[in-house]
Amino acid sequence: MKTYILRRILQAIPILLLVPFFTFLLIELAPGNVIDAWKLDPQIPDEVIQKVSEKYGLDQPWYLRYFTWLKGAVTELDLGYSVPNKRDVAPIIGERLFNTFILALYATFLEWMIAIPLGILSATKQYTISDKICSMIAFLGLSIPNVFLALLALLFAYATGWFPVGGLRSIDYESLSAWGKTLDILHHLTLPALVLAGSGIATYMRQMRGNLLDQLRADYLTTARAKGLTETEVVGKHAVRNAINPLITLFGFSISNLLSGSVLVETVMSYPGLGRTVVEALFTQDEYLVVAALLMGAVLLILGNLLADILLALSDPRIRLQ
Amino acid sequence: MIHRIFVLFTLTLSIFILPAGVPAQENEIQTVTGIEIGKPGGRIVIPSLGDPKSFNPLTSNETSSTDVIDNIFKGLIEYDPIRQELVPELAETWEHSDDFLTWTFHLRKEVKWNDGTPFTADDVLFTFEVIYDDDIINPAKDFLKVQGEKFEISKVDDHTVQITLPHLYGPLERAIMTSVDIIPKHKLQNAYEEGRFAESLGIDTPPEELVGTGPFKLKQYLSGERVILERNPNYWKQDEQGQRLPYLNEVVFENVPDLDAMDVAFEAGKTDAHGIQPSKYKRFKDKEESGNFTIHDLGIALGDAHLWFNQNTGSNPDTEEPYVKPHELKWYTNPAFRKAVSHCINRDAIIKSIYRGRAEPIYGPLSPAMGKWYNPDIPKFEFDTEAAKSLLNEIEYIDRDGDGVREDPEGNKISFSIITNRGNNIREDTGLIIEQSLKEVGLDANLQTVDFNTLVTAIADSFDYQACLLGLTGSDNPLSGLNVYRSSGRTHQWFPNQESPATEWEGQVDQLIEDFLATPDEEGQVEVWHEIQRLYGENQPMAWTVNPKIYLAVRNKFGNLRPTIIRPRVLWNAEEIFVKETPEAPAETKSLSLILVAVVAAAAIFFFLGTRKR
Numbered sequence: 045m046k047t048y049i050l051r052r053i054l055q056a057i058p059i060l061l062l063v064p065f066f067t068f069l070l071i072e073l074a075p076g077n078v079i080d081a082w083k084l085d086p087q088i089p090d091e092v093i094q095k096v097s098e099k100y101g102l103d104q105p106w107y108l109r110y111f112t113w114l115k116g117a118v119t120e121l122d123l124g125y126s127v128p129n130k131r132d133v134a135p136i137i138g139e140r141l142f143n144t145f146i147l148a149l150y151a152t153f154l155e156w157m158i159a160i161p162l163g164i165l166s167a168t169k170q171y172t173i174s175d176k177i178c179s180m181i182a183f184l185g186l187s188i189p190n191v192f193l194a195l196l197a198l199l200f201a202y203a204t205g206w207f208p209v210g211g212l213r214s215i216d217y218e219s220l221s222a223w224g225k226t227l228d229i230l231h232h233l234t235l236p237a238l239v240l241a242g243s244g245i246a247t248y249m250r251q252m253r254g255n256l257l258d259q260l261r262a263d264y265l266t267t268a269r270a271k272g273l274t275e276t277e278v279v280g281k282h283a284v285r286n287a288i289n290p291l292i293t294l295f296g297f298s299i300s301n302l303l304s305g306s307v308l309v310e311t312v313m314s315y316p317g318l319g320r321t322v323v324e325a326l327f328t329q330d331e332y333l334v335v336a337a338l339l340m341g342a343v344l345l346i347l348g349n350l351l352a353d354i355l356l357a358l359s360d361p362r363i364r365l366q
Numbered sequence: 367m368i369h370r371i372f373v374l375f376t377l378t379l380s381i382f383i384l385p386a387g388v389p390a391q392e393n394e395i396q397t398v399t400g401i402e403i404g405k406p407g408g409r410i411v412i413p414s415l416g417d418p419k420s421f422n423p424l425t426s427n428e429t430s431s432t433d434v435i436d437n438i439f440k441g442l443i444e445y446d447p448i449r450q451e452l453v454p455e456l457a458e459t460w461e462h463s464d465d466f467l468t469w470t471f472h473l474r475k476e477v478k479w480n481d482g483t484p485f486t487a488d489d490v491l492f493t494f495e496v497i498y499d500d501d502i503i504n505p506a507k508d509f510l511k512v513q514g515e516k517f518e519i520s521k522v523d524d525h526t527v528q529i530t531l532p533h534l535y536g537p538l539e540r541a542i543m544t545s546v547d548i549i550p551k552h553k554l555q556n557a558y559e560e561g562r563f564a565e566s567l568g569i570d571t572p573p574e575e576l577v578g579t580g581p582f583k584l585k586q587y588l589s590g591e592r593v594i595l596e597r598n599p600n601y602w603k604q605d606e607q608g609q610r611l612p613y614l615n616e617v618v619f620e621n622v623p624d625l626d627a628m629d630v631a632f633e634a635g636k637t638d639a640h641g642i643q644p645s646k647y648k649r650f651k652d653k654e655e656s657g658n659f660t661i662h663d664l665g666i667a668l669g670d671a672h673l674w675f676n677q678n679t680g681s682n683p684d685t686e687e688p689y690v691k692p693h694e695l696k697w698y699t700n701p702a703f704r705k706a707v708s709h710c711i712n713r714d715a716i717i718k719s720i721y722r723g724r725a726e727p728i729y730g731p732l733s734p735a736m737g738k739w740y741n742p743d744i745p746k747f748e749f750d751t752e753a754a755k756s757l758l759n760e761i762e763y764i765d766r767d768g769d770g771v772r773e774d775p776e777g778n779k780i781s782f783s784i785i786t787n788r789g790n791n792i793r794e795d796t797g798l799i800i801e802q803s804l805k806e807v808g809l810d811a812n813l814q815t816v817d818f819n820t821l822v823t824a825i826a827d828s829f830d831y832q833a834c835l836l837g838l839t840g841s842d843n844p845l846s847g848l849n850v851y852r853s854s855g856r857t858h859q860w861f862p863n864q865e866s867p868a869t870e871w872e873g874q875v876d877q878l879i880e881d882f883l884a885t886p887d888e889e890g891q892v893e894v895w896h897e898i899q900r901l902y903g904e905n906q907p908m909a910w911t912v913n914p915k916i917y918l919a920v921r922n923k924f925g926n927l928r929p930t931i932i933r934p935r936v937l938w939n940a941e942e943i944f945v946k947e948t949p950e951a952p953a954e955t956k957s958l959s960l961i962l963v964a965v966v967a968a969a970a971i972f973f974f975l976g977t978r979k980r
Contacts, residue, residue: 077819080826
């Protein structure tokens with residue numbers, strides 16, 4: 045197990061080197077650079093533009109910037125400097141990554157907690173009215189684009205006033221008790237998390253239903269029934285356990301979905317997360333911030349897949365990691 | 367010596383008079399009269415597009431930072447946007463010698479930094495030392511030099527500062543008002559001496575280290591969420607009843623990612639002030655009553671949108687190709703051609719179809735919102751295709767082959783593309799209307815939308831374009847536009863960075879700018895600016911289009927709140943604003959999320975328990 049994890053981490057290194065390489069290349073291919081907007085501002089002296097451009101290597105070719113950046117990142121863990129934000133990249137990423145992380149965590153919680161029971165329900169009650177309602181919800185969830193769902197959620201929050209229309213904390217946050225603070229963040233997270241979980245719920249639900257239906261027709265369940273186990277025990281102890289394995293594999297992929305989904309959801313719903321930061325950084329061509337954010341995305345993806353594989357090995361005794 | 371007496375009042379509503387000419391008694395705080403007496407408490411929430419990038423008042427220039435900083439740091443002189451006049455802030459009075467070369471500023475003795483340390487002349491000297499430091503990048507430096515030479519600043523006593531100018535510098539007071547926010551020596555001297563000034567007062571500065579003299583101080587900054595400022599208990603003003611200003615407990619800058627989110631935040635009651643785009647006026651007007659707010663018409667915007675042709679006579683240093691083809695350059699540098707184009711800007715159609723009537727036509731480089739600086743008598747090239755046609759006929763740009771497009775006397779078809787930035791619907795539509803009328807008179811114009819960065823590269827680096835339609839955000843201060851008007855300026859858009867003026871009239875403008883800088887009295891300065899605008903109007907280096915009107919909605923619960931067109935639109939008198947009555951808190955709905963989580967969890971647990979072995 046340990047050697048397996050080590051090997052996976054070693055395999056990740058080339059990916060982590062290539063992601064920034066291509067990001068630098070792609071940003072170079074787009075016209076202009078990060079201080080172009082300043083050139084149109086009559087109030088910024090030429091001298092300022094020149095100094096900033098020299099200081100951050102904007103006058104050098106992109107591959108030199110890549111190697112300079114790489115050297116700094118490897119030797120000093122320095123991810124670079126964001127010119128538009130006038131700040132080092134690392135603290136910006138730190139703050140935003142945490143926000144995206146709790147949003148994704150909450151969305152994952154909702155996905156599993158909603159999708160699995162509903163999946164089991166539709167499989168055990170196949171072709172009944174409840175199965176059909178569940179299927180309809182699933183198809184809606186799959187077919188509505190995240191962006192549209194986010195707009196609907198915003199409209200809902202605005203029309204009812206039950207949920208905040210954006211943000212992560214209310215203004216009074218500091219004066220609240222610990223419990224109040226938790227509740228406040230939860231309250232702000234709910235709508236974005238539901239939107240983000242939307243397609244995930246649908247996928248998991250359909251997957252769970254399909255898997256469970258396969259298992260329910262398997263011979264070993266007939267054996268179990270023949271031994272006199274109740275139907276609840278048959279489904280719960282044997283069928284669900286086997287049906288859930290493919291979902292753990294899906295969990296690894298869902299991390300990439302959550303990350304790409306968060307870009308849209310965070311932007312539409314004014315959530316201060318990593319996705320919104322990437323969008324803003326792309327618009328201003330703030331390359332170090334884009335590179336660092338994408339690198340973090342890649343790290344999360346690799347870790348997520350690794351975690352999914354380990355979980356799978358733990359839950360399915362037939363799988364051995366070598 | 368001319369002793370200057372400052373009497374300030376704001377229109378009919380409020381008159382606050384400083385004891386005329388009599389310095390305040392030591393350590394006694396100033397009484398502000400003529401404002402509505404408010405009560406302490408409450409907060410105002412202002413939306414902000416983007417985070418502040420720094421709390422450093424000297425190095426910041428983006429509005430998301432300066433809007434916040436303006437409430438924390440103050441200068442010697444501030445600006446009253448309603449009277450459009452300079453007013454004393456940290457300097458109580460000032461006077462100058464007869465030759466306008468020596469200026470003496472008498473500082474207020476009652477002012478304290480928000481950590482309780484008294485404010486003295488040393489702070490002012492320190493501020494200038496930092497601004498003049500060559501290693502510290504700051505936009506203020508340029509405004510505080512005359513003919514490239516620095517001023518001499520000296521301390522007369524603890525509360526008197528003298529500025530000696532090497533040459534006459536007309537806009538000195540204005541320059542000090544715009545660019546000098548006084549910073550605390552006792553907090554920043556160490557950082558400065560260790561060479562860390564540029565990084566100090568960054569966005570991660572702990573609130574207790576951010577020491578200013580303004581009415582508010584930093585309470586908390588949450589990146590991507592908001593900045594919360596709280597009242598500075600040491601602020602040096604009080605109202606007539608002896609209540610210390612500011613009234614408000616907190617000023618909050620709520621981060622919104624874009625204009626749509628800004629609309630939603632205001633409609634949902636999250637923010638208290640909101641700039642309304644002209645096209646959305648009706649949507650908000652209908653909700654005025656139910657939303658408990660009032661829409662203020664602030665008048666015409668300061669910024670402008672204009673079309674210009676590339677008149678750059680230079681050549682690309684790598685390929686030695688001229689930036690503009692010689693025969694095209696002949697068109698663009700011909701004033702009659704440019705005037706004909708100006709006659710083709712259908713401003714009425716732009717106003718009616720794009721702004722729904724909520725805009726005004728513009729014919730010159732300055733917006734009428736500039737008050738006395740604006741010259742209303744410049745030549746106006748109204749929309750008139752017949753006039754355009756006869757101008758073109760006169761210079762023999764005639765359609766010779768009958769295809770509907772005119773040719774110049776050498777037989778070149780007059781065809782050019784106009785670039786504008788993609789994603790700005792208003793500008794794209796404006797471009798289409800202009801394109802259509804240009805085609806009507808026989809000029810083959812083609813509108814091309816490109817990415818903003820491509821556009822910037824074209825007009826500022828490669829100069830590879832023919833015509834461009836773009837806007838500039840304006841400023842109320844004529845001083846900040848010098849880079850545009852000077853022929854050597856980087857943002858002298860039709861031909862930037864000229865080594866010597868390309869045309870006679872541009873040379874005249876350069877000379878007028880020098881005159882402006884050497885004119886000590888403001889009336890004389892205004893006259894020079896009127897002359898500059900006249901030259902611009904006569905030569906039409908650009909064709910100006912329209913300026914939108916600015917509408918600002920503010921909740922009715924605030925007193926002494928008088929928004930103006932000039933930034934900061936709402937908070938320029940932040941210390942006087944108060945909350946009239948506290949509206950009922952909306953019903954608490956936070957438990958909804960809890961219920962949702964509980965229901966989901968309960969359902970799941972119930973399910974799993976149901977399926978687990980017993």
